[in-house]
Amino acid sequence: MSSYDEEAQYEAIANSYAVGSLPKFGYGAEDFDPEFGSYMPAEVKPKILLLGLRRSGKSSIQKVVFHKMSPNETLFLESTNKITKDDISSSSFIQFQVWDFPGQIDFFDPTFDADNIFGGQCEALIFIIDAQDDYMESLEKLHSTVSRAYKVNPNIHFEVFIHKVDGLSDDQKIETQREIHQRANDELSESGTDSIHLSFYLTSIYDHSIFEAFSKVVQKLIPQLPTMENLLNIFISNSNIEKAFLFDVVSKIYVATDSSPVDMASYELCCDFIDVIIDISYIYGMKEDAETSAFDNQSSSIIRLNSSTILYLREVNKYLAMVCLLREENFARQGLIDYNFICFRDALQEVFGIRARASMMRERNQNSLSFNGGSIAKEWDGRV
Numbered sequence: 001m002s003s004y005d006e007e008a009q010y011e012a013i014a015n016s017y018a019v020g021s022l023p024k025f026g027y028g029a030e031d032f033d034p035e036f037g038s039y040m041p042a043e044v045k046p047k048i049l050l051l052g053l054r055r056s057g058k059s060s061i062q063k064v065v066f067h068k069m070s071p072n073e074t075l076f077l078e079s080t081n082k083i084t085k086d087d088i089s090s091s092s093f094i095q096f097q098v099w100d101f102p103g104q105i106d107f108f109d110p111t112f113d114a115d116n117i118f119g120g121q122c123e124a125l126i127f128i129i130d131a132q133d134d135y136m137e138s139l140e141k142l143h144s145t146v147s148r149a150y151k152v153n154p155n156i157h158f159e160v161f162i163h164k165v166d167g168l169s170d171d172q173k174i175e176t177q178r179e180i181h182q183r184a185n186d187e188l189s190e191s192g193t194d195s196i197h198l199s200f201y202l203t204s205i206y207d208h209s210i211f212e213a214f215s216k217v218v219q220k221l222i223p224q225l226p227t228m229e230n231l232l233n234i235f236i237s238n239s240n241i242e243k244a245f246l247f248d249v250v251s252k253i254y255v256a257t258d259s260s261p262v263d264m265a266s267y268e269l270c271c272d273f274i275d276v277i278i279d280i281s282y283i284y285g286m287k288e289d290a291e292t293s294a295f296d297n298q299s300s301s302i303i304r305l306n307s308s309t310i311l312y313l314r315e316v317n318k319y320l321a322m323v324c325l326l327r328e329e330n331f332a333r334q335g336l337i338d339y340n341f342i343c344f345r346d347a348l349q350e351v352f353g354i355r356a357r358a359s360m361m362r363e364r365n366q367n368s369l370s371f372n373g374g375s376i377a378k379e380w381d382g383r384v
């Protein structure tokens, strides 16, 4: 396939992106306008809620995924006694808030403002069940939580993290998941609310499962995901690449991958690769007077493994990186891969540029938000 055909293919996909289905979810729009983030008031940012019984691991998940806390440090976390709102947008491609709830919260307390909490910008509710504990009480709480939230906002995505599975054997993991899945869904059908769909994930902060689960939760909230997947499919097939992930660098959440199955070992390898690059950039790449991240739009890296596999990282913008796994012999034509990557990046820019421009126009028309003083459709700062 010639490079020109390929470019046209990327362009067609980018152009086919439907402006009509604009997301509420925000992305690193600073790439289009450096001041965009500051225009977006906190109350319109989408929310992901973390709920569950006390000590189930809610704060630990938030700290490990979004604040680089090491899992062992979570042993010293204090119990949460009020709702903690964490704005993820300042350091990440994905703009949202994570709300961490105290375990003892009572939804039937008259002061609990369910409309405000579950309504509006609430996109996902993650319920955490401690798999190392007796989970019967958790299941009751899960049922009351999702029923209450669903009444207020049926569009919420309900996600269940069966957490702390590091303490279980493989057989126990399967059995626990089966039992929790069965009981939770039975309770929903008995109460006549079986239209509520629950998704289950086995997670632990001591391995990459928590990042993988969070990636899947976040991906559901990105309406452009099929377009991104399509672009990645074209990219890998024309570049002889085995697998490609688009990573949000700070959180190591992958916002998209091609449609071949994700194997956990490859994902872990890519996460470790990003950690190495970030660490090296910080240690050796920081300029003396610079306060900004050393990982920038010029970053790229190649690691050759002794299994004749190559790990290749290219930045997409300052928050987003593409990490590819490919066989060594296919890396001989690096120029082709780099060219295809630039086409891919331009197409992605189109996809999100359309979204940013249209959302600005929509907001202007509605006159509900002020986006004064800047053109969103500026040059992408990661452009070569």
Ligand SMILES: Nc1nc2c(ncn2[C@@H]2O[C@H](COP(=O)(O)OP(=O)(O)OP(=O)(O)O)[C@@H](O)[C@H]2O)c(=O)[nH]1
Pocket: 052, 053, 054, 055, 056, 057, 058, 059, 060, 061, 071, 073, 074, 075, 076, 077, 078, 079, 080, 081, 101, 102, 103, 104, 163, 164, 165, 166, 167, 203, 204, 205, 206
């Ligand atoms: N083994 C194991 N322990 C975990 C995991 N995640 C969290 N923990 C531990 O669980 C304990 C409670 O974690 P927290 O994050 O404070 O729990 P929480 O749900 O925020 O608790 P509250 O604020 O009281 O509602 C801590 O000692 C964590 O180290 C995990 O994946 N595996």
